[in-house]
Amino acid sequence: MTVRTRFAPSPTGLLHIGGARTALFNYLFARHHGGQFLLRIEDTDRARSTAAATQVILEGLAWLDLQPDEPAVYQSAREARHVEVAHALLDQGRAYRCYCTPEELTAMRETAIKEGRPPRYDGRWRDRDPAEAPAGVKPSIRLKVPRGGVTEVDDLVQGMVRVADAELDDMIILRSDNTPTYLHAVVVDDHDMAITHVIRGDDHLTNTFRQVQIYRAMGWDLPRFAHIPLIHGADGAKLSKRHGAVSVLEFEREGFLPEALCNYLLRLGWGHGDAEILSRDEAISLFDLDGVGRAASRMDYAKLTHLNGFWLRQADDARLARDVARRLADEPGLVLDETTEARIATLMPGLKERAKTLLELAASAAFLARRLPFAITDKAALQLTPEARAMLANLAPHLAATDFSAAAVDAALRAFAEATGRKLGQVAQPLRAALTGTTTSPPIDATLAALGREESLARIAAVTAATQDAA
RNA sequence: GUCCCGUUCGUCUAGAGGCCUAGGACACCAGCCUUUCACGUUGGUAACACGGGUUCGAAUCCCGUACGGGACGCCA
Numbered sequence A: 001m002t003v004r005t006r007f008a009p010s011p012t013g014l015l016h017i018g019g020a021r022t023a024l025f026n027y028l029f030a031r032h033h034g035g036q037f038l039l040r041i042e043d044t045d046r047a048r049s050t051a052a053a054t055q056v057i058l059e060g061l062a063w064l065d066l067q068p069d070e071p072a073v074y075q076s077a078r079e080a081r082h083v084e085v086a087h088a089l090l091d092q093g094r095a096y097r098c099y100c101t102p103e104e105l106t107a108m109r110e111t112a113i114k115e116g117r118p119p120r121y122d123g124r125w126r127d128r129d130p131a132e133a134p135a136g137v138k139p140s141i142r143l144k145v146p147r148g149g150v151t152e153v154d155d156l157v158q159g160m161v162r163v164a165d166a167e168l169d170d171m172i173i174l175r176s177d178n179t180p181t182y183l184h185a186v187v188v189d190d191h192d193m194a195i196t197h198v199i200r201g202d203d204h205l206t207n208t209f210r211q212v213q214i215y216r217a218m219g220w221d222l223p224r225f226a227h228i229p230l231i232h233g234a235d236g237a238k239l240s241k242r243h244g245a246v247s248v249l250e251f252e253r254e255g256f257l258p259e260a261l262c263n264y265l266l267r268l269g270w271g272h273g274d275a276e277i278l279s280r281d282e283a284i285s286l287f288d289l290d291g292v293g294r295a296a297s298r299m300d301y302a303k304l305t306h307l308n309g310f311w312l313r314q315a316d317d318a319r320l321a322r323d324v325a326r327r328l329a330d331e332p333g334l335v336l337d338e339t340t341e342a343r344i345a346t347l348m349p350g351l352k353e354r355a356k357t358l359l360e361l362a363a364s365a366a367f368l369a370r371r372l373p374f375a376i377t378d379k380a381a382l383q384l385t386p387e388a389r390a391m392l393a394n395l396a397p398h399l400a401a402t403d404f405s406a407a408a409v410d411a412a413l414r415a416f417a418e419a420t421g422r423k424l425g426q427v428a429q430p431l432r433a434a435l436t437g438t439t440t441s442p443p444i445d446a447t448l449a450a451l452g453r454e455e456s457l458a459r460i461a462a463v464t465a466a467t468q469d470a471a
Numbered sequence B: 001g002u003c004c005c006g007u008u009c010g011u012c013u014a015g016a017g018g019c020c021u022a023g024g025a026c027a028c029c030a031g032c033c034u035u036u037c038a039c040g041u042u043g044g045u046a047a048c049a050c051g052g053g054u055u056c057g058a059a060u061c062c063c064g065u066a067c068g069g070g071a072c073g074c075c076a
Helices: A017-032 A051-063 A075-091 A102-114 A182-192 A202-218 A248-253 A258-267 A280-286 A301-314 A317-328 A338-352 A358-369 A378-383 A386-400 A406-419 A424-436 A444-470
Strands: A004-007 A036-041 A095-098 A140-143 A150-155 A159-164 A172-174 A197-201 A224-228
Touching: A004 A017, A004 A197, A017 A036, A017 A051, A017 A197, A017 A224, A017 A248, A017 A258, A017 A280, A036 A051, A051 A248, A075 A095, A075 A140, A075 A172, A075 A182, A075 A202, A140 A202, A150 A202, A150 A224, A159 A202, A172 A182, A182 A202, A197 A202, A202 A224, A248 A258, A258 A280, A258 A301, A317 A338, A317 A358, A338 A358, A338 A444, A378 A424, A386 A406, A386 A424, A386 A444, A406 A424, A406 A444, A424 A444
Parallel strands: A004 A036, A197 A224
Antiparallel strands: A095 A140, A140 A172, A150 A159
């Protein structure tokens, strides 16, 4: 039997970190077992589902490279089938029509809570003669849940979980407006899509017992279930649209790499010995449900950032250069032409070594896009003492005599430092300030080489000229 | 309120009765490296929620307590 998993988000909000991890686990599990990973958009709630939210989910999954193996299934398009199954249940006497009004149900719930009983439907239409149906009330269809037994679910993560059927009430499977409820649609769709493993957040664990009733009533085989613990916000509470949930696309904006987010998410709630850094391929070969923990976890940006730094250093230079150019394009005062992009690409090995996010990377590359005259930070200005400016003026001819390769420039710098009795740092720091307007950058030889002869000498001249003006 | 689930360093986790003087990672502190900043590297601080059992022996098994979370919708 081929393993088939699915990620089934509802397009009522955004794809947040919890949903992303659920999708990841489903994807990894399917791949690990050589099966398929599917996507189903649960848009049964027409009032709250939006096309925009669906789009965001699709974009988020694409960014994370968690593409489904088959076209996405839209639950709303399967309504006729859901109705069909509900009626089949009705015909078999496994479901019945309930003529309660929403008001009546609300009242029922409130009294129950007031009297300290669980707020559940009391089954008043379960065995009542439909002939007694009040005129003008459109009925909903409820599942007739067997009484008196115990339902067991052997969850792949949570282990054996039992709930007395008495805890379950006769839930609505078809609303009075003839639309299916989530509980019903999920079961029908999972069955029809031949899903073998339902991997989802453990907020669905209790729902499972209700869903099992539908499988049984229809005589369908049960899929295996795996309820993974939720990711909590910093305060320990569930992540939701209204609570600390951030769209995965927000992570992109903040300069995180999809491979880093996936690596981080994988390690949140799943472990395999001391493995920390995992590529997609390694994740696929190592991932299984027995490595998933049972306790909820919290998001830790520091660790995500660290992993991002690692994956950034692994990333392809051209890819990073493109991203940096894109991010810098919006900034005022910068020139993003071919020359700049060539400089960014050239210096990328040195730049990416020093950045943890693409935002930092772009910021550190910004000096390459500046054109004279540009501002010098206060800290950098401190380096440019009159003495240092004079030193740079003396240094310039030596640099000009080289071919401006990093090696040649490095040799010239060292020779100059030795000849003038200075430590390399005493030469490099003022030079860095003149070249970048800041106090940090990749190694000075690489920086010089990336900027090129003309620009480098111009930038040096700009600060040495200032000396002469002052003098 | 009822039912369900959980609890190992600050955080993510390893741990499936003796290998645990509880390991790793992030963060933090100190040192080394060094051309700034990073990276890297060496070392350090830091945890089995609590109480009872079971056992020669428990982080690991059982029970209880506390705390946390989830579910109880004609939402998904």
